[in-house]
Amino acid sequence: MDTLKEMAGWIPALLQSTGITLSLTIVSVICGLIISLFLALGKISKSKILQKLCGAYIFFFRGTPLLMQIFFIYYALPLIYSGFTIKSRFIAAWIAFSLNSGAYLAEIIRAAIQSIDKGQMEASKALGMGYGQAMRLIIIPQSIRRLIPPVGNEFIMVIKDTSLVSSIALIDLMKRTSQIMSSSASALVYIPAMCIYLAITAAFTYVFNSLEKKFSVYE
Amino acid sequence: MSMIKAENVCKNFGDLEVLKDVNLTVEPGEVVCIIGPSGAGKSTFLRSLNHLEKITGGKITIEEKPLDDRINGVNQIKLSSKERTDILLKMGMVFQRFNLFPHKTVLENVMIAPVHVKKIDTDKAKKIAVDLIKRVGLADKQDVYPSKLSGGQQQRVAIARALAMQPEIMLFDEPTSALDPELVGEVLNVMKQLAEEGMTMIVVTHEMGFAREVADRVVFMYDGRVAEIGTPAEIFTNPKNERTRQFLQSVL
Ligand SMILES: Nc1ncnc2c1ncn2[C@@H]1O[C@H](COP(=O)(O)OP(=O)(O)OP(=O)(O)O)[C@@H](O)[C@H]1O
Ligand SMILES: [Mg+2]
Numbered sequence: 345m346d347t348l349k350e351m352a353g354w355i356p357a358l359l360q361s362t363g364i365t366l367s368l369t370i371v372s373v374i375c376g377l378i379i380s381l382f383l384a385l386g387k388i389s390k391s392k393i394l395q396k397l398c399g400a401y402i403f404f405f406r407g408t409p410l411l412m413q414i415f416f417i418y419y420a421l422p423l424i425y426s427g428f429t430i431k432s433r434f435i436a437a438w439i440a441f442s443l444n445s446g447a448y449l450a451e452i453i454r455a456a457i458q459s460i461d462k463g464q465m466e467a468s469k470a471l472g473m474g475y476g477q478a479m480r481l482i483i484i485p486q487s488i489r490r491l492i493p494p495v496g497n498e499f500i501m502v503i504k505d506t507s508l509v510s511s512i513a514l515i516d517l518m519k520r521t522s523q524i525m526s527s528s529a530s531a532l533v534y535i536p537a538m539c540i541y542l543a544i545t546a547a548f549t550y551v552f553n554s555l556e557k558k559f560s561v562y563e
Numbered sequence: 564m565s566m567i568k569a570e571n572v573c574k575n576f577g578d579l580e581v582l583k584d585v586n587l588t589v590e591p592g593e594v595v596c597i598i599g600p601s602g603a604g605k606s607t608f609l610r611s612l613n614h615l616e617k618i619t620g621g622k623i624t625i626e627e628k629p630l631d632d633r634i635n636g637v638n639q640i641k642l643s644s645k646e647r648t649d650i651l652l653k654m655g656m657v658f659q660r661f662n663l664f665p666h667k668t669v670l671e672n673v674m675i676a677p678v679h680v681k682k683i684d685t686d687k688a689k690k691i692a693v694d695l696i697k698r699v700g701l702a703d704k705q706d707v708y709p710s711k712l713s714g715g716q717q718q719r720v721a722i723a724r725a726l727a728m729q730p731e732i733m734l735f736d737e738p739t740s741a742l743d744p745e746l747v748g749e750v751l752n753v754m755k756q757l758a759e760e761g762m763t764m765i766v767v768t769h770e771m772g773f774a775r776e777v778a779d780r781v782v783f784m785y786d787g788r789v790a791e792i793g794t795p796a797e798i799f800t801n802p803k804n805e806r807t808r809q810f811l812q813s814v815l
Contacts, residue, residue, distance in 0.1 A: 471725070562666050
């Protein structure tokens with residue numbers, strides 16, 4: 345009984361730090377989506393230079409550890425040029441996560457766009473639409489439904505990855521858990537902390553499942 | 564004045580020569596059916612007319628307006644993209660596999676190009692669309708998604724969608740080949756009606772009955788060339804070319 349009480353006592357502090365975890369995840373994946381749309385369009389464009397540039401970006405962010413990218417942006421960039429100093433740890437983490445998830449999502453978006461039947465682009469062209477118009481009105485809207493499950497997945501990955509920000513001393517759920525753990529000397533704090541992570545994951549799963557249903561009306 | 568003039572049109576895919584000096588002139592109101600064995604280049608020729616394929620050589624003129632005059636794939640005719648679109652919009656196209664936009668309702672499918680390409684205001688575009696949908700006999704289906712329609716109904720929507728841009732020429736690439744036999748008639752009837760109203764049409768088809776009944780001229784393509792061209796009577800009852808004779812024997 346006492347242990348239960350003790351655990352309940354930690355929850356307010358844990359929930360407070362959950363705000364950082366959750367907001368960092370949401371803003372990062374949203375920015376990542378925008379970045380990735382441009383990367384995907386670049387990768388399927390006819391321009392060799394764009395293809396190479398976008399390919400190099402994706403290669404870099406998928407080929408180096410995320411933790412190192414966070415450190416690089418927070419510690420190394422200011423050394424290269426002092427104008428790149430980022431005072432807010434949150435913003436530094438946000439940039440790192442956005443750039444990183446942009447690279448992962450780009451491949452997902454590219455695959456979704458390319459999975460749309462070639463006939464759709466041909467029909468659009470035969471009706472006088474330009475490439476951009478056809479992409480915007482016909483191709484991208486159709487790929488959205490196929491994107492929902494992998495984007496939901498990306499959210500869940502990023503929630504867990506945000507625990508890395510404790511390494512630049514941002515007080516997220518992970519960091520707060522460790523703090524409680526050392527101050528109370530009780531490893532039981534992991535139980536409520538894990539429950540919070542699971543609750544967030546469950547909420548995202550629910551939202552994305554509903555979105556997928558909503559976008560399936562025409563099938 | 565000719566509606567379409569194709570002169571010495573050549574098309575290569577890499578080393579493969581798919582069109583070899585194809586010539587065809589289509590007059591206003593004429594219905595031309597293109598027949599021929601698989602791989603003869605019928606689709607490629609039709610797609611070349613509206614720039615879904617870029618030809619390697621030859622000239623294409625639409626309503627006296629030069630669209631292509633290509634040497635080694637390079638167009639000698641310089642048009643702004645607006646000028647080119649204006650010429651291309653004189654042609655509507657209907658595909659074998661319909662290619663309706665699955666995320667749009669029937670009405671939206673028919674309206675989307677007039678609204679976004681021609682920039683017609685929505686009310687007027689809707690009126691045109693509703694009329695066309697009625698004309699192809701689908702008035703009760705205008706708010707459903709294509710996936711809820713039979714193949715024949717989808718193809719009729721595709722015809723309405725192309726007509727909504729008010730083209731002067733309609734190109735059909737085997738419009739009934741993907742349909743169950745019992746659905747072929749409803750689509751051919753819409754096309755027949757269109758022909759009677761004076762639409763200029765080029766129809767790639769395996770429906771010899773349709774070609775015989777509706778076409779003004781029949782083109783037999785073989786191995787990337789126009790092997791024979793004539794009235795349906797000439798082609799079907801008295802073919803001159805040995806290949807035509809063999810082909811007709813195999814399909815009739
Ligand atoms: N994109 C392409 N790349 C390479 N070869 C192609 C391409 N499109 C068509 N071909 C080839 O060009 C030739 C002519 O094809 P086309 O589709 O024009 O024939 P078709 O007369 O329409 O035949 P079918 O009756 O089967 O539709 C074929 O040998 C085909 O394999
Ligand atoms: Mg074909």
